Amino acid sequence: MISNGKSKTVIELHVNGDSHEVMVRSGDTLLDILREQLGLSGAKRSCENGDCGACTVLADGKPIHSCLSLAIESCDQSLMTIEGLMGSPIQQAFVDNWAIQCGFCTPGFILNCHALATEHPNASDEVIEEWMCSNLCRCTGYQEIKEAVQSVVRASGNA
Amino acid sequence: MIAKDISTSVKKKDHDGKISGQLAYISDVKVDSMLYGVLYRSPIAYGKVRSIRLPPLPEGYEKIGAEHIPGNNFVKLLHNDQPIFANEWVNYIGEPMFMLVGPKLDILYQLVDEVEVDFEEHPAIFTLEEAIKQKDQTGVFAYHEFGESLDVIKSIEKKAHRVIEEVYETGYQEHVYLEPQGMLGIYKADEILVKGSMQCLYYVKNALISALACEDDEVRVIQSPTGGGFGGKEDFPSMMACHVAIAAKVVKKPVMLLFDRAEDMEVTTKRHPAKFTYRTAIDEQGNILSMNVEVFLDGGANAGLSPVVLQRALLNSSGVYKIPHFHAKGYALKTNTVPNGAFRGFGAPQSFAAIESHLGHISSMLKRDPIQYKRNYLVKQGDPTITNGRFRDPILLEDMIQDLLQTADYTKKKEAFRAFNQQNKRFKKGIGASLFLHGCGFTGSGERDHIKAVVKLEKTEQDQVLIKVSNSDMGQGALTTLSKIVAKGLDLPYEDILFPDPDTKDVPDSGPTVASRTTMIVGKLLERAASQLKAGWQSGVAQEVVEHYIHEDMIPWDEETFSGDAYPAYSWGVNLIEVEVDILTGSVRIERVYGSFDIGRAIDERIVKGQIDGGMAQGIAYGFMEKMTSQLGKIQQKTISDYGPPTAMDLVPIESKLYDNPYAGGPYGAKGAGELPLTGGAPAVQAAIEDALQIPFYQIPVTPELIIESLTKKDGDARD
Numbered sequence: 001m002i003s004n005g006k007s008k009t010v011i012e013l014h015v016n017g018d019s020h021e022v023m024v025r026s027g028d029t030l031l032d033i034l035r036e037q038l039g040l041s042g043a044k045r046s047c048e049n050g051d052c053g054a055c056t057v058l059a060d061g062k063p064i065h066s067c068l069s070l071a072i073e074s075c076d077q078s079l080m081t082i083e084g085l086m087g088s089p090i091q092q093a094f095v096d097n098w099a100i101q102c103g104f105c106t107p108g109f110i111l112n113c114h115a116l117a118t119e120h121p122n123a124s125d126e127v128i129e130e131w132m133c134s135n136l137c138r139c140t141g142y143q144e145i146k147e148a149v150q151s152v153v154r155a156s157g158n159a
Numbered sequence: 160m161i162a163k164d165i166s167t168s169v170k171k172k173d174h175d176g177k178i179s180g181q182l183a184y185i186s187d188v189k190v191d192s193m194l195y196g197v198l199y200r201s202p203i204a205y206g207k208v209r210s211i212r213l214p215p216l217p218e219g220y221e222k223i224g225a226e227h228i229p230g231n232n233f234v235k236l237l238h239n240d241q242p243i244f245a246n247e248w249v250n251y252i253g254e255p256m257f258m259l260v261g262p263k264l265d266i267l268y269q270l271v272d273e274v275e276v277d278f279e280e281h282p283a284i285f286t287l288e289e290a291i292k293q294k295d296q297t298g299v300f301a302y303h304e305f306g307e308s309l310d311v312i313k314s315i316e317k318k319a320h321r322v323i324e325e326v327y328e329t330g331y332q333e334h335v336y337l338e339p340q341g342m343l344g345i346y347k348a349d350e351i352l353v354k355g356s357m358q359c360l361y362y363v364k365n366a367l368i369s370a371l372a373c374e375d376d377e378v379r380v381i382q383s384p385t386g387g388g389f390g391g392k393e394d395f396p397s398m399m400a401c402h403v404a405i406a407a408k409v410v411k412k413p414v415m416l417l418f419d420r421a422e423d424m425e426v427t428t429k430r431h432p433a434k435f436t437y438r439t440a441i442d443e444q445g446n447i448l449s450m451n452v453e454v455f456l457d458g459g460a461n462a463g464l465s466p467v468v469l470q471r472a473l474l475n476s477s478g479v480y481k482i483p484h485f486h487a488k489g490y491a492l493k494t495n496t497v498p499n500g501a502f503r504g505f506g507a508p509q510s511f512a513a514i515e516s517h518l519g520h521i522s523s524m525l526k527r528d529p530i531q532y533k534r535n536y537l538v539k540q541g542d543p544t545i546t547n548g549r550f551r552d553p554i555l556l557e558d559m560i561q562d563l564l565q566t567a568d569y570t571k572k573k574e575a576f577r578a579f580n581q582q583n584k585r586f587k588k589g590i591g592a593s594l595f596l597h598g599c600g601f602t603g604s605g606e607r608d609h610i611k612a613v614v615k616l617e618k619t620e621q622d623q624v625l626i627k628v629s630n631s632d633m634g635q636g637a638l639t640t641l642s643k644i645v646a647k648g649l650d651l652p653y654e655d656i657l658f659p660d661p662d663t664k665d666v667p668d669s670g671p672t673v674a675s676r677t678t679m680i681v682g683k684l685l686e687r688a689a690s691q692l693k694a695g696w697q698s699g700v701a702q703e704v705v706e707h708y709i710h711e712d713m714i715p716w717d718e719e720t721f722s723g724d725a726y727p728a729y730s731w732g733v734n735l736i737e738v739e740v741d742i743l744t745g746s747v748r749i750e751r752v753y754g755s756f757d758i759g760r761a762i763d764e765r766i767v768k769g770q771i772d773g774g775m776a777q778g779i780a781y782g783f784m785e786k787m788t789s790q791l792g793k794i795q796q797k798t799i800s801d802y803g804p805p806t807a808m809d810l811v812p813i814e815s816k817l818y819d820n821p822y823a824g825g826p827y828g829a830k831g832a833g834e835l836p837l838t839g840g841a842p843a844v845q846a847a848i849e850d851a852l853q854i855p856f857y858q859i860p861v862t863p864e865l866i867i868e869s870l871t872k873k874d875g876d877a878r879d
């Protein structure tokens with residue numbers, strides 16, 4: 001980390017349609033600020049080095065690992081956390097396909113798959129698999145998650 | 160909805176909170192004036208503490224150590240040899256010595272960094288190999304020996320056509336539950352409340368009573384939603400609970416202890432590394448005449464659960480086979496390394512990897528197909544177990560094998576792979592199987608003598624029914640499964656059954672959430688409780704029923720002589736795996752995976768499928784991907800990607816099948832299902848790789864490095 005300094009800056013974060021002024025130090029990650037200052041604990045802390053995707057949020061619609069993103073670099077983006085995603089088809093698909101066990105990977109996986117279904121409504125199985133690789137799940141064998149994504153992609157893509 | 164067939168799946172109880180991100184795991188909890196704790200951990204593997212120098216602590220920061228423990232300075236478990244805070248001797252790198260608490264985590268980390276401890280260092284035992292050599296002088300946590308007399312075996316071996324001896328080794332396995340360990344201690348005037356991620360509420364509570372030297376009603380334990388356990392949250396949380404409870408009592412404030420991933424990987428329990436020696440005598444036709452097995456487990460620095468893990472390892476050392484003149488002995492040994500503990504399968508995955516590998520090697524020496532060879536020795540209903548218990552229930556293994564060979568078109572495929580391999584210089588295909596079982600519930604008389612499970616059902620005036628048990632849902636679906644059992648028993652809609660977060664103030668001790676016992680044992684008690692409640696049902700009246708564990712009639716288990724029925728029932732499995740190996744890089748691609756299982760009756764098909772898929776993924780990865788090592792007492796893998804659990808790319812859809820074989824002692828016929836699916840993965844993947852390359856391996860994981868090394872050696876041997 002570059003700075004562990006005490007100096008703080010006030011920045012504005014746009015999360016789930018709301019704007020928040022937060023005081024951050026230059027080294028604070030987006031994950032820190034979401035969880036500790038904004039109380040958005042749906043983004044999970046698991047590996048904190050980009051391996052697992054439990055901390056995934058969307059920045060301008062693209063999935064990012066919030067444990068690797070600096071809060072100060074996120075102020076121009078429109079952020080979405082799991083708390084801002086209500087009643088989406090992908091959430092329902094996770095339920096319908098038993099794609100959830102312990103649930104700790106679930107918010108991150110759902111956001112990643114939501115972005116996938118939005119960006120690639122006709123995604124092939126290879127593309128789905130590739131996207132899924134940025135998230136880890138230790139409980140399932142990924143199959144149920146894959147089926148959940150496939151069901152949404154098919155529903156939205158097969159015009 | 161009222162389910163007609165218990166196996167029909169229902170929506171899981173806890174899905175809504177999980178898809179919305181609203182479900183609060185322990186690290187999501189914030190309470191007023193909460194402090195954090197950071198542990199100072201031993202930097203050395205073995206030595207005596209001479210002095211400790213702390214940096215000046217700012218106001219609001221305190222050191223909590225052994226001097227603050229009102230009761231015993233050990234985590235109550237089996238041997239009581241694990242200090243809560245090691246203050247005189249340290250026994251492994253990472254052992255907690257004391258904890259600094261205060262309001263800001265970054266300041267705590269900095270303070271811990273500035274601590275200076277002076278040690279008198281002593282020579283440590285770093286490897287299982289060293290521990291085996293010195294076992295007469297150093298710690299043996301447990302030892303058992305049983306079976307045919309060695310004299311008889313010696314005389315058989317003397318007359319045998321051949322005696323085949325092999326050494327086999329298995330490595331660490333890390334749980335990688337996605338939620339790192341976390342525990343919160345809350346001080347109240349009349350009680351200490353501990354909340355956290357855990358599998359066993361009463362293990363934690365009993366450890367707290369011992370450490371705090373307090374009365375039963377002065378501590379209280381609540382399980383918070385648990386982000387995966389796999390055994391990693393069986394014994395380990397008790398120590399963290401003691402840390403936060405003692406700290407909360409001293410500072411009179413809530414204290415939270417959260418591990419980050421690196422800390423979790425470095426200091427929490429892992430699957431025991433193991434070493435086996437198998438010695439088998441055969442006659443001229445290749446028939447097995449006798450088998451002599453030695454098992455060594457690396458227990459790490461404290462006994463923990465190693466004695467019971469050793470028992471399960473030994474009980475499974477003959478696999479699913481009836482072997483004439485079988486003898487086994489085993490040791491769980493002390494090393495100055497991170498203590499090993501429970502992991503899904505609990506000693507059995509190591510043994511099945513070893514026995515399956517050994518018989519596979521013998522069959523290929525004899526130029527026989529491994530599955531056909533092993534089939535000659537399958538145990539049958541009524542057969543004795545290796546400890547002179549009995550397989551009392553129907554065994555479907557033979558049918559399961561036959562079906563799977565047909566489904567997978569085994570014989571044809573094997574030929575096709577052979578032809579493919581002859582033509583293809585770089586890629587080699589192989590197919591391999593594993594046959595295995597899992598003894599359901601605690602080993603021996605544990606359920607009767609130690610656990611003595613009790614369950615309670617409470618009915619409100621509104622006729623809602625609440626399940627009161629101490630079992631955790633850690634993702635495996637206990638909330639849903641147990642609710643279904645009760646709903647069915649009461650003929651009520653599943654939605655009317657409530658299952659609040661287990662809280663020791665409120666629930667009796669129905670035992671820990673381990674050993675594939677929750678559905679079978681606790682579920683059976685709930686089935687009985689439901690029928691009792693139904694019989695006395697009074698609408699509009701609050702009612703309560705309690706049920707106690709009843710031990711089934713079995714051949715009494717004697718731990719001393721290691722004899723009798725070790726388990727009331729067994730679940731069974733057959734796996735078949737196809738791989739393609741790239742001999743240039745040593746990388747292995749899994750192409751097809753089949754799993755057939757007899758778990759009695761499935762209480763919920765989708766939940767069971769989830770257990771099968773996730774368990775097999777862990778088992779297969781244990782066989783060829785997941786590698787953890789220790790160097791001079793320090794775990795080398797610091798991140799998840801260093802370690803390498805599977806991603807979506809590494810797996811293929813698992814083609815699984817359930818065999819209905821209801822067990823009278825389980826609810827609606829259910830047996831245990833949680834651990835079984837992990838057990839067969841590693842041996843099947845090893846067998847498939849061996850089939851592809853036509854070389855034997857004597858260890859798991861079979862990593863690309865090992866493959867390249869073995870191929871090079873084979874080339875060298877061929878040239879000699």
Ligand code: FES
Nearest residue numbers: 048050053055067
């Ligand atoms: S916590 Fe961010 S990738 Fe794992």
Ligand code: FES
Nearest residue numbers: 101102137138139
């Ligand atoms: S459901 Fe537990 S890690 Fe994915």
